[in-house]
Amino acid sequence: MAKTDIGPPDYKTMLPPVIQKNYGKWLYHEILKPGVLMHISQSGEALYSIRAGSPRLVSTDHIREICDIAEKYCDGFLRFTSRHNIEFLLDDKDRIEPLIDELKNRGYPVGGTGHSISNIVHTQGWVHCHTPATDASGPVKALMDEIYDYFVTATLPAHVRIALACCLNMCGAVHCSDIAILGIHRTVPKVDNTRVPNVCEIPSTVASCPTGAIRGDMKNKSVAVNEEKCMYCGNCYTVCPAMPIADPDNDGISIWVGGKVSNARSVPMFSKLAIPFLPNNPPRWPEVVHAVKNIIEVYATHARKHERIGEWINRVGWERFFSLTGIPFTDQHIDDFDLATETFRTSTQFKWR
Amino acid sequence: MAKTDIGPPDYKTMLPPVIQKNYGKWLYHEILKPGVLMHISQSGEALYSIRAGSPRLVSTDHIREICDIAEKYCDGFLRFTSRHNIEFLLDDKDRIEPLIDELKNRGYPVGGTGHSISNIVHTQGWVHCHTPATDASGPVKALMDEIYDYFVTATLPAHVRIALACCLNMCGAVHCSDIAILGIHRTVPKVDNTRVPNVCEIPSTVASCPTGAIRGDMKNKSVAVNEEKCMYCGNCYTVCPAMPIADPDNDGISIWVGGKVSNARSVPMFSKLAIPFLPNNPPRWPEVVHAVKNIIEVYATHARKHERIGEWINRVGWERFFSLTGIPFTDQHIDDFDLATETFRTSTQFKWR
Amino acid sequence: MANSDTPLLDELEKGKWPSFVKDMKQAAQKNPMARDLIRQLELSYKDKIGHWKHGGIVGVRGYGSGVIGRYSDRPDLFPNVQAFHTMRVNHPTGWFYKTDTLRKLCDIWDKHGSGLTNMHGSTGDAILLGTTTNHLQACFDDLSSAGFDLGGSGSALRTPSACVGPARCEWACIDSLDICYDITMTYQDQIHRPMFPYKFKIKVSACANDCVSSIARSDLSIIGTWKDDIQINPQEVLTYASRINIQKEVCDLCPTRCMEWNGRDLKIYNEDCTRCMHCINLMPKALRPGKEKGATILVGGKAPIVKGALLSWVIVPFMKLEPPYDELKSLIERIQDWWDENGKSRERLGELITRLGMRVFLKAVGLQAVPQMVKAPRTNPYVFFWPEDIKKEVK
């Protein structure tokens, strides 16, 4: 029988010699050009990391191609980044350009460093999950095609980190992204009274609802949803499969902006609602692509250097964000969940637009 | 029968001629010295307002004395300010000094303008209310004696507004004061099962509890308090007289800092907990007086010009506030009510002390 | 004073600040209620506990509010404060007085009550501190004859209050006094006859300095502001430059950093200004509010009980306010109607909006959502859609 609990392969065995020697002794780094990092150690030795984009949903053949490249230029050493990019690790400066050439020839974008748009963290969508309100890989591909130049250059005021999650579970942890793309349902789950009694535990289904919209329906040994209180999060469906919520006509995407994770300059921030709804329009989600690009361009035009999207908005104000982007403000932008009052304006300090 | 619904005397009949003439036409003002405001109208005319402190709890004879003074120097025109001070209104510059002399001779402090400590907004306490956890007039008098100089001068970095409320109802609206003095109970109300059934409405008593500590006690036709959930607010007592909460040994005072109301520079802010408990020590509440004075002095030493207490703390950080004042930080300073999570530090940005 | 019966309180006659104990003693000399009051207070100082019973309902004919009932819990010791109710008298707006009027108040109170008062209570009324049940009506009658009326208490509209505003202040963007007086007169019925789920407070400050703490202490806050550009008098700016450090004290403290000072000219980027008043406060002779004046309307402010304290929230960024203030009054009435219909007993307006959602409130009172209402849009994805936003279901 196979051994269990052995854990992952020891990372120490995966490190290229230049890292093994200089582990913990790095002194500084420079971004030589988009996608090319140089780290210099106290010993004077250099490590070069060449970052290439990835669709994340990759075939084994694709991975083998990456391996081929790594073996050819990097003695077989590479890593993935926390945003799904590929980093080729080498210590021979002369191999950088040939490597980049080969990557380009094979269609790999090189970039994602510095003030660029890096890869979009995303999730399963229609490819594998049971609760998506949209696809993940599709909108990401359509959008990256359109904002490709921001990946291979570093011309923005600061990093722009985009993430997509296909439902409110937010596996892509989009809640702290410069721009978040979030799949949403907009209609209440349909309770299947014939199946609930068999497949669902009533108390945990009732407890699953953030807004208390579900109550037990004793007569049917089922549950009932109060349509006025339901905001379509789908959590009941996670707990109780007999309450499907997907709705081809009304599912779609919302856009959130201004989050960040780093502690640099400003503290970490949640993303905030920019656009409550855009339709699912496969295969290329033009409304979504257009909306995100507009936000990026308005930001690029107006923000100061080193200002993340949220920092820019905090400086100029949300009034200005909405007037500059032309995005309509609606009552849906105003919070009505538990901490809503904390978001209401408790001051006469605001701008007219 | 007396006429009803006539409303208050028309304020227009109470205005001195210089105001009637220049109503809405004021151009600018200057503070000639502490307690003396000069307002200049577009017409060039001047109005002088001399501000004097008041204990707020005043006898009719005291009011008549004020009237005497106003008649002597101001043709009988005066007003009260939103912080209970008295303002003598005159247009004859030459009468200012004689007026001030007379006020001083009669024991009226003149000041409360500009960067001073104005009068303490306060409430009833043991003088008239049924729910106080401390007295109001007493601690105010004891404190004002001690910080008197800050009233008659204007040497602080900015306005310091102090308020006192004798229970959590916070009639003094202390919740947005630079320094708030708040009477608190610390033990749970004692349910009198013999009286509850007769004098209290059970559902509204249960509903009155902010933390859900009260449930109906059907057997006794009364209510029961969950001691672990009760934080001694006394709201149940307001609704149900058969649940007295005052406790001579454990009632006392808490100190809150950093609130403000104006929109100047920073937005309005709530006061935050500085000292969870100080004992009731009549007649002069030395612990309270000492604690407040300490905060004022630390603030006066460290804040920049025009910085209100809350603005100063926001700049230097609460870590620094506690280390500079020497006030111990406890788990009671950490919120555990509804919006608690909004106050938790969600960043690695903080100071060591 | 050797054998004073108030040794503890006597300590509070000492010190430089005017002493309330002196006033109590002064009143006690001619009034037995005041005498028992100070003796009962001394007992509280000794016992560290109040000696009043839970208030009872008392009042004057035709009114449901304006009187706070109070009874001693030691009538055995202090028979003259066995009943000791306060009357809340509506001060003239802005607390302006001509002495003859004020003297009338004193005379009436010496006749009917303890001779002790609060000038004023923290809502803004003259608090006449303590009389017996059978004096209430007579006192009211005398007040009424003298031109006074009671203020609010209980689940009523409370006595509205206003900053000194255009009567004295150069920054008044609205006529706070007239608005307050007009509201007070229009809503006499709501002030005197409690008919709401709970108390309702209105305060009017004529600029963002908010000298009546409107944003913190009223369910409906009216705060003056302007729409156009700050008026600059360049000459006077230069005069101030010799007295204050304009860069440091003014520009660097501007919350939006929308001012530029080069030592000669002061430039304000008004589109970024949030009208906080700071620069104007520091240089009143040089800077003035703009000319297109009006008010921001906010709702929800209150003290902590029950759901926690609230500062008022912007619901109308700008409203022109000129007599007869119809737009304002119509809004107030729509708001109160909705609150009245939906509020639970003892639920303040802010708590009701919190419970039902700003979205529902705005729709009910007919206001359009605008970004000025929020510090920032929502972060949680729990977004409701109105039925009309949703496509018909396809079966």
Place this chain on the structure above:
Amino acid sequence: MANSDTPLLDELEKGKWPSFVKDMKQAAQKNPMARDLIRQLELSYKDKIGHWKHGGIVGVRGYGSGVIGRYSDRPDLFPNVQAFHTMRVNHPTGWFYKTDTLRKLCDIWDKHGSGLTNMHGSTGDAILLGTTTNHLQACFDDLSSAGFDLGGSGSALRTPSACVGPARCEWACIDSLDICYDITMTYQDQIHRPMFPYKFKIKVSACANDCVSSIARSDLSIIGTWKDDIQINPQEVLTYASRINIQKEVCDLCPTRCMEWNGRDLKIYNEDCTRCMHCINLMPKALRPGKEKGATILVGGKAPIVKGALLSWVIVPFMKLEPPYDELKSLIERIQDWWDENGKSRERLGELITRLGMRVFLKAVGLQAVPQMVKAPRTNPYVFFWPEDIKKEVK
């Protein structure tokens, strides 16, 4: 391509960004599961709806986690994805690979699964995308032989992750990789056998830039920092001065404004620095973190379901972290024990602390309250006192 059966997806082969559709087609050429997957996805693109049923519970022997069960809702049309479970494989810490190891993973997956993967999933596992129920055990056996193990799923400790840290980054204040690997190995049982109220995530970033989003995406966040002064190399500061505007880009963006630059010397008032990393980020050759290094420990981060998203909260401002990390592990265990004992089913740690109060949590896990834990002290006066604070009642 004239009569492609995936006309919609074909559109996504166009464009410059690498196409997942190309990869799917590549896999589909040799693998029937991949073939049915792309056909089913095309149907989703047409229908605008997913075609997977609600997941079922499947797994490998001895484990309760690591596999996500999945079944098509159109097995009639796509029989090869009737069952299509993913396996979560724990990547080497820091996602470092030597190609031979990575190739082994590919070979195993070609043998047992669809040949499609996510490199990597958003928790950090290698996601092997789709296999049948009866391949699961065999696949696991092969993975195990090749030195791989599964990651977490369900109410388990999830695969911990770490930033690249000391392997490449000059700012690492802790050995993020070693800490992560140590935790992973220590808690294999908790990863593989769900025993908690809900999922529990740990992420380690070696400095405040937080390159694994630890503060946003983990129940327990470990973030490197330092206690003493930023190390300055004045020579290199001057070099940067010729390339960037130090005043504007560095000093003016310092959140605490604790830097002074006079064109020659850079002075940092370290007692005011909150170690945000900004100045260091901009001038890595000139500025370095201090020498007394360790980590801030935070808890509670999570996505919105159920009670709203949370960012992690500081509970230990500074902890030295050196092997064997006993202090850290003891803390983790005290936290998990308390959570385990008090948490409801599907209640994340942050939600439990919210429900019971930080005060109760701190006492239970034995931590002292410090101001670093809060942005600001409480504003509401609803303060509890421990019984020991209260004087005995006097009867």
